[in-house]
Amino acid sequence: MLTEAVREYLQANRRRHLQELFELLRFASISSQDEHEADCLACAKWVAERLRRMGFSAELRPWRKHPVVLAHHRQAGPAARTVLLYGHYDVQPPDPLEQWHSPPFEPVVRDGAIYARGASDDKGQFFAHIKALEALLETEGQLPLNVVFLLEGEEEVGSPELEQFLRANTEDLKADFSIISDSDFFAPGLPTITYALRGVVHVELTVHGPRVDLHSGVYGGAVVNPLNALAKMIAAMHDELGKVALPGFYDDVRPISEAERRAWAQLPFDEERYARNLGTEPLGGERCYTVLERLWARPTLDCHGIVGGYQGPGSKTVIPAAATAKISMRLVPDMRPERVVEAFERFVAEHTPAGLTAQVEVKAKAAPVLVRPDSPAIAAAKAALAEAFSAPVAxxxxxxxxxxxxLIQRVLDIEPIMMGFGLPDDHLHSPNERFRLEQFYGAIVASAAVLKNLAGL
Amino acid sequence: MLTEAVREYLQANRRRHLQELFELLRFASISSQDEHEADCLACAKWVAERLRRMGFSAELRPWRKHPVVLAHHRQAGPAARTVLLYGHYDVQPPDPLEQWHSPPFEPVVRDGAIYARGASDDKGQFFAHIKALEALLETEGQLPLNVVFLLEGEEEVGSPELEQFLRANTEDLKADFSIISDSDFFAPGLPTITYALRGVVHVELTVHGPRVDLHSGVYGGAVVNPLNALAKMIAAMHDELGKVALPGFYDDVRPISEAERRAWAQLPFDEERYARNLGTEPLGGERCYTVLERLWARPTLDCHGIVGGYQGPGSKTVIPAAATAKISMRLVPDMRPERVVEAFERFVAEHTPAGLTAQVEVKAKAAPVLVRPDSPAIAAAKAALAEAFSAPVAxxxxxxxxxxxxLIQRVLDIEPIMMGFGLPDDHLHSPNERFRLEQFYGAIVASAAVLKNLAGL
Structure with missing residues (x-):
């Protein structure tokens, strides 16, 4: 339980905390775009400086493209518990820009929510942890446990090589618990512990045809058009029932247990409302599963963009020399990224038409996650959420x-606690991303509470 | 037959003629891109001014986006024949720019060819007519017939609404013959009269799904992905044998006659060399036809670009709210663009998956052309080509x-003479477009000769 002093401190500092979050949100820390490298660095420096002011030893560790912020607060002493807090300071590209109602990197509060790219994913969430730590330090003069902060800058490009970082820094990252706040409530008013995540494999599939772009009148009918062919290959990746058609793709998929089916069927999921929010019926994926089953326990394959030919305004009737599809697959327990890549490459090799060559480049991969939902740490997190939001926890x-x-689970051997504070309609990765004010302030309270609870385990 | 004086004049003025063509090629008159509207206008003005200096009455007629240059030289008198010369001063976009060996709008001569966007398509070709007229005027003091010059600026966007222009100006465009130089020799050293062209229908097919772009992890499996679905629709447009699968698509196709099959089989077509130039085997289109049959007498459907999702560098795992395919179909005699559009729209309506809506926008259309290959005008053109290039004509x-x-055939009721001077490897619409010097200079001679020949008919 939090002291009254902490609660009062947080209440009294709301306005300042929001202003500070706005500072953080103004960095256009888009990790996937080279021209924003300086913004990423500036953002990392800003966060490290905040932590330093609170008594953390905080450093920027150069890594791949964007540095990792690694910070420690160890004054609770060797006998105390240690918690590893994770967040990512990088964000998705904001485009299509014209669909934003206010500029993505000029945060505003509108109708009780903070609008900005990264508000919910993930700056607002990890910043809540920082403010919780500040509140404990300011009111109690110390922290109840030792804290390691790990903030990366390449989550939105799939955290490539983060595994190497963890392996190279296992001593620095040693902890008893780990909290990851990069997810959401199942519904407004329903605080949620997430016990499983899908993994992902992101690839680029390029098909090469003629040496140069060709006039479609002069050559149309003589050559295999890489765009036509790529469309055919992508089309063949799903069967008529919405199943992914890569042979072997489902081999390792863990079936959904009857207990889970029943539990999910009892969650407050209103398909009509869901469709209204989407602007379309939820008719994707495998027909024979419910929406939640398809989202949580079934793998998918999606195309995110096709590059090749002419994409500007108006027309240019070329047969392109090459065309590339950006494709990702979401994996569920117990699928392994390596086996999925193999299945994809095999499929491509078998479906490349004569007259073309194809190549697959793996851009990112992450394994799926499943944790025990009944550990003492999870119980501590549930209690903190219940205390902060005065509601039962799903x-x-x-x-x-x-x-x-x-990686925290496998490489560091720490059980992850996934407690996230977003709401399902926060528009992550979309225009008008937002974070509700009540979620931001509640997240700070819950974060302070869970640190206290974990310290006592 | 040309006089020795004309030949000598042309020989003596080669260098100046090339320099003038370079001036014309420096205009980035890309009709499909709004930002080049001023370049198109400047290019049209430049050409009109050239013609005026030669005694033409030349005006810019505002039309849709880019003006039509309409010019007359009627001093041969009412008893003389009149020829309508056609050209287009607009060019295709030059991208991908990085594949050009020299900038597309800074013409250079390399290895006996002029390299620039528009060198062959179509500035070099219509400029040859202008220089032929100049040579006749300078050496003979007059033209042997009346000349109407029609230079449009929207050929590369499919000449939309040009039909209305012709209908609105039938009196101004009245002529006995019409020469269109926007095609090529069948092979180097083989001057060619073209007696049929494919038509084209260019459409944009857009599918709309969710209201906004969605996170493919959070929503993947719940919604129908517009890009996946568009790929499936495009894939369904061809069957496994390379035939276009739109019901009714082939209904009006005129079969290839046995005489044509035999004639084409005797043309010097080296499939191995053709493949080497393409950098790929000519395996596109319908398997059961030869390459020339597929290129000349069979319709096609090609995708030129797919817009939607994320096309920048790196990854952004979105399910896009919408996706658009740029698609064109090339039509052969006796297909009608309107019926092809109907077939396309019917196909789209039948193939739009639940959860998406689709719309088809027709961007341009042109009917196919077939002319009598044995008219006196064609004979006059063949004689001129034979004279200029000292070779038999195909x-x-x-x-x-x-x-x-x-349109010239149907709306103005004039038989078109298609005598073009490009070569098959001129890289039209591609990087490093070129026009061989010998073709440029030969085109001027042939153009002067055909005007003389037509005047005598």
């Missing part, structure tokens, strides 16, 4: 991928 | 579309 899976989670 | 079809040709 257990849910999540269809998204947070690559660090599986 | 008759060929061409797979490309020159929308004006069918």
């Amino acid at each position: 257990l849910a899976r999540n269809g998204a991928s947070v690559p660090i989670t599986e | 008759l060929a079809r061409n797979g490309a579309s020159v929308p004006i040709t069918e």
Whole structure:
């Protein structure tokens, strides 16, 4: 339980905390775009400086493209518990820009929510942990446990090589528990512990045809058009029932247990409302599963963009020399990224038409995650959520991928606690991303509470 | 036959003629891109001014986006024949820019060829007519017939609404013959009269799914992905044998006569060399036809670009709210664009999956062309080509579309003479477009000769 002093401190500092979050949200820390490398670095420096002011030893560790912020607060002493807090300071590209109602990197509060790219994914969430630590330090003069902060800058490009980082820093990252706040409530008013995540394999499939782009009148009918052919290959990746058609793709998929089916069927899921929010019926994926089953426990394959030919305004009737599809597959327990890549490459090799060559480049991969939902740490987190939001707590899976989670589990051998504070309609990765004010302030309270609870385990 | 004086004049002015063509090629008159509207206008003005200096009455007629240059030289008098010369001063976009060996709008001569966007398609070709007229005027003091010059600026966007222009100006465009030089020799050293062109229908097919772009982890499996679905629709447009699968698509296709099959089989077509130039085997289209048959007498359907999702560098795992395919179909005699559009729309309606809506926007259309290969005008053109290039002349079809040709035939009721001077490897619409010097200079001679020959008919 939190002291009254902590609660009062948080209440009294709401406005300042929001202003500070706005500072953090103004960094256009888009990790996938080279031109934003400086923004990523500036954002990492800003966060490290905040932590330093609170008594953390915080450093920027250069890594791949964007540095990892690694910070420690060890004044609780060797006998105390240690918690590893994770967050990512990088964000998705904001486009299509014209669909934003306010600029993505100029945060505003509108109708009780903070609008900005990264508000919910993930700056608002990890910043809540920082403010919780600040509140404990300011009111109690110390932290109840030792804290390691790990903030990466490449989550939105799939955390490539983060595994190597963890392996190279196992001593620095040693902890008893790990909290990852990069997910959401199942529904408004229903705090949620996530006990499973999908993994992901992101690839680029390129098909090469003629040496140069060709006039479609002069050559149309003589050459295999890489765009036509790529469309055919993508089309063949699903069967008529919405199943992924890569041979072997489902081999390792863990079936959904009857207990889970029953539990999920009892969650407050309103398909009509869900469709209204989407602007379309939820008719994707495998017909024979419910929406939640498809989102949480069934793998998918999606195309995210096709590059090749002419994409500007108006027309240019070329047969392109090459065409590339950006494709990701979401994996569920117990699928392994390596086996999925193999299945994909085999499929491509078998479906490349004569007259073309194809190549597959793996851009990112992360294994799926499944944790025990009944550990003492999870109980501590549930109690903290219940205390902060005055509501019972749900257990849910999540269809998204947070690559660090599986690495914390497998490489560092720490059980991850996934307590996230977003809401399902926060528009992650979309225009008008937002984080509700009540979720931000509640997250700070819950974060302070879970640290206290874990310290006592 | 040309006089020795004309030949000598042309020989003596080669260098200047090339320099003037370079001026024309420096205009980035890309009709499909709004930002080049001023370049198109400047290019049209430049050409009109050239013609005026030669005694033409030349005006810019505002039309849709880019003006039509309409010019007359009527000093041969009412008893003389009149020829309508056609060309287009607009060019295709030059991208992918990085594949050009020299900038597309800074013409250079390399290895006996002029390299620039528009060198062959179509600035070099219509400029040859201008220089032929200049040579006749300078050496003979007059033209042997009346000349109407029609230069449009929207050929590369499919000549939309050009039909209305012709209908609105039938009196101004009245002529006995029409020469269109926007095609090529069948092979180097083999001057060619083209007696058929394919038509074209260019459409944009857009599928709409969710209201906004969605996170593929959070929503993947719940919604129908517009890009996946668009790929499936495009894939369904061809069957396994390379035939276009739109019901009714082939209904009006005129079969290839046995005489044509035999004639085409005797043309010097080296499939191995053709493949080497392409950098790929000519394996596209319908398996049961030869390459020339597929290019000249069989319709096609090609995708030129797919827009939607994320096309920048790196990854962004979105399910896009919408996706658009740019698709064109090349039509052969006796297909009608309207019926093809109907077939396409019917196919789309039948193949739009539940959860998506689809719309088809027709961007351009042109009917196919077939002319009598044995008219006196064609004989005059053959004689001129033989004289200029000292070689026998072939008759060929061409797979490309020159929308004006069918309009000249149908709306103005003038038989088009398609004598083009490009070579098959001029890289039209591709990087490093070129026009061989010998073709440029030969085109001027042939153009002067055909004007003389037509005047005598």
